[in-house]
Amino acid sequence: MAEFLQLILSGLAAGSIYALAAVGFTLLWQASQTINFAQGEFVMLPAFFVLVGMTVLGLPLWTSIAFALVLSLIVLGLMFKKLVVEPMLPHGTLPLVIATIALGVLLKESVKEFYGATAQPFPAIFPQTVYNVAGASISLQDIGNLTVSMLAIVGLQLFLGRTRTGRCMQATAQNPNVAEILGVNVKRMVLYTFLINAALATVASVLISPIYLAKFSNGETLGLVAFIAAIVGGFNQIRGALVGGLLIGVIDNLSAVYISAQYRSAMPLILLIIIILVRPQGLLGTSEGRSV
């Protein structure tokens, strides 16, 4: 029982991070109908901004995080939208997909060339305290990750549902043409989406890097997992990404112990295929009703 509890707790902690990355996927999908293949790299990069702040500029941790947030908003939000997404949009989705693949490589290789190929330690945000819950260990870091992710996603959901700007953003996502006619500043709403994605990526990066360590190639696995989580949960629902992320985290741990360690990473993929066959709109998603 303690074993099972441990697996669930650790799975939830890991899953909360996947959820943060997955939400970004969902947001961008809604705003630009594209699959961002660089999403994993988006989560990898801010950690290096923090490290640059600390080691190169000599800033304290929290100032560096603020510095990283600003840089991420500029690079992963504004510049990504202006330099990568906007020029591609008139060409349809495929060039954009290709461009995000290339962008992923660009970010990864730049970090490797300009910061280093080896993994870097990353300062912990939470104290290194470990609690014992009915025989299972859970660290303050895990609890913190879970709480922060939940808060971020619930907050986002409230923002989108309860504020005027949020509703405008949703209207833009659902039908940009109609939104424009109704007086919504579509361009600005899309920009907000990109900025929120960049901010979420920064939060995710700062939360995971103490455990995962900062490394240029971290985005490869993380991007894939976030992608699966987003589809499993429902590509057009913020809540879906949360459920998908947590589910993938738990399934990964359970399958490693109870099914097969060699095939542990197959389980999320099989889940993905089953979902596409049985419920293509995702667990919490609503049917998009479009076929092209």
Add this chain to the structure above:
Amino acid sequence: MNPFKLLLLAVGLVALFVAPIGQGNYIIYTLNSWLLFSIAAMGLNLTLGYAGQVSLAQAGFMGIGAYVTALMTLAGIHWIFAAVLAISSCFLVGLMLGYPALRVQHHFLAFVTLAFNTLLFLVLRNEEEMTGGSLGLVGMPRPDIFGLSTGGNLQFYYFTLVCFVCAAGVMWWILRSPWGRAFMALRENPIRAESLGLKVRRQTLLAFAIGSAFGGLAGAIQAPLVQFIEPHSFGLIHSLKLLLMVVVGGSGFFFGPMLGAAVVILLPEVLRFTEGYYLIIYSALVIVLMAYSPGGLIGLGQKLFDKFRPKQQARHDLKQGVQL
């Protein structure tokens, strides 16, 4: 085909024939890789460029082809039979994979193929009794074709060239047939294609399966070329690389994939002077290319060509009628 194009084609073939003569082994090997990746990219081009479907498993199909060929040739069966089985099994797997994905929305094929490629990697790595696991399979023999050995690098190049020309011929035929024209109708306007009586799903599925079969052929050549295969060579990252080849070259253009494969394979060589920065430069170039010319390099070339070519002025009074 007009005589000018025929002449160009002949020149191209002669160039391919003489290219490796007198070159070092490295150049021959690189040309060989280029031909083989061109075959795989050509297949993906059918799926992507002509039928408009994103497949992220072309390297996976190369893997199926390579493993089937490797296991059979290591068991002493002739390459020809192995290659036929490799190609047909890729075709069948393509059908099985595409059928459910294409029942739902279009982009789900991309997701399913992505998952498939990663699952295939896991199976190749974990089922080591059969596949050799992460240590791979070594020492696939190079075949004798009609009594001619392909053991040497130059002979093997010509062997690959023959496969390449056959594959390109088949592709040309597919695209020229009413069948292939249907693919294009599908890409240009699926709804109209459907209203004209085209079975959109069946057609798309076939495009995907045939494209996959080309991947199988490329794999069947890769096994005896490298004489070593391991699961990592067929991972998702290589599928993305193939996707880049097709799009960079120009998806939907017959020669796009060959150009794209040449760029991806030769670029590290050209950008060698930049040392570690070549991937950075390459990926930045891809982004810029996509922004200016979604039709890839061939699309870009056409654009430039159109710009400088003296244009035939259409009569303005006819314009109205054309737009009717």
Add this chain to the structure above:
Amino acid sequence: MLRTFLGATAVALVLSAIPALGEVKVGSIIELSGPGAAAGTNFHDGVKMGFEEINAAGGVLGEQVQLSEYDSQTDPQVSRAMVQKAIDDGVYVITGTVFSSSTVVNMLVAQQAGIPQFTGSEAPSITQKGNPYIFRTTFGAQKGMPKVVKYMAEEMGVKKVAIVWANTEFGKGGYGAFMDEARNYGIEIVADLPTEQAQTDFSADVLKAKNSGADAVFVYLTEEESARFLREAQKQSIGLPLVGETTLIGAKVIQLAGDAASGAMGHVGLTADAGIPAITEMVDRFKAKYNYTPDHNAIKGYTAAWTIKCVTEMVGSTDSQAIADKMHGLTLTTDECPGVLMDATWDETGEMSRESFFVEVENGKQTVKAILPPN
């Protein structure tokens, strides 16, 4: 014009002379990009530093060495092409690659061309294929493992062990060698835990090892994964000795895992903290030059460069065949060849033997517990 003509003639003459005099070319085929970039960069920087020092001290046989690098992109197919290219470019010996999956392929090319190859790979299979041109720069896992297992069985009294290993060609080689040795010493494997490359969440693996009833956990993972495992083990207070081979107690892992690395122990072939002055000095020079702490791969690369110099001068020419012949059964001592840092012997298969160390991590540093003789 005349000068160009004379120059060209001279080059042609030199090229036609066998072995080529006045042109000492060495090729470094190495993982500079892709998943192997970290290990490859270390190895390559080691080789580079070695040859720069050699050139500064007068070169090989009085000739300056021209080191060319070829990026294998951690792709076996590319690595094969790159070895071919290096040989076409006229190198007389090559160094690399580090990843065994690449080495098993590209060593066939070097073998066909008869070019000696100094690899950084540690997979047992490399030297078991009867290739007379392959030489290791550190001993293979099948030599390291008996030392670890012997120490675990005899000194630590381990009867049951849980093994956590990377399910890659790197991990597979070590795993096989460990399992064979464990059988010899009658150690029971109570948990067999393969893990993924770049795995981030080790909670399930630590949990299984912890509940397996093992006396010790043997960890065979690459650097980052080792660090993540150590941290998770600390979090779940695993309470078992964690034993590794080379990577688990490496400098990089200690840096990454912080105090979670304390108490981890294991066997290392080369370590900056062995208390051998030659190695310590080399590590200091390396740090000053490249601004990062070298791992065992860098030391392997460095010794490879010096081995090439010394054996070439013993043979007296850059004749590839003579060098390969000379290497078999050769012992290089630090007196004859200070750059090899420790005495080393190569056998008929190109396998190497050398003294090695059993170390434990204490206060963020490796402490040598025992010096293990060559086997």
